[in-house]
Amino acid sequence: MMMEEPAFITIPYQEFKIIVQEVHSLRDQIAALEAHQLNDTARLARDIALDRQRITKLETVEPQPLQKDRAEILRALIAANGGKMLAKDARQKMHLSRSRFSELLATMGEYIDTKPYHLNKSAKVLILK
The missing domain is CATH 1.10.10.10 (Winged helix-like DNA-binding domain superfamily/Winged helix DNA-binding domain)
Incomplete structure (x- = not known):
């Protein structure tokens, strides 16, 4: 006869608290990275728009x-x-x-x-x- 392993694992409460804290810390880091990525994307979009304006000014031909x-x-x-x-x-x-x-x-x-x-x-x- 085979013994079945339990469907869940029990861990001490202190270890559980540490794991929960780590998960919350990882969530906070992910949120910070996403915010940083949004800021970078917005900055790049502004830079591209400014570059396009500069190129347009360079392309216009002013008669001498x-x-x-x-x-x-x-x-x-x-x-x-x-x-x-x-x-x-x-x-x-x-x-x-x-x-x-x-x-x-x-x-x-x-x-x-x-x-x-x-x-x-x-x-x-x-x-x-």
């Missing part, structure tokens, strides 16, 4: 004084051609490289539209707004 002059010249050139002009012709008349002309157009979005030329889709037409 020379670009402002060139912008006025380009607007006058297009106006003299009836409000429309091929971008290639305007670039050549202004004696600008393709990259400089592209930078100039990027700063003039509120004044000039660019559309593909109806006879040659790879060519662009500049139109005064």
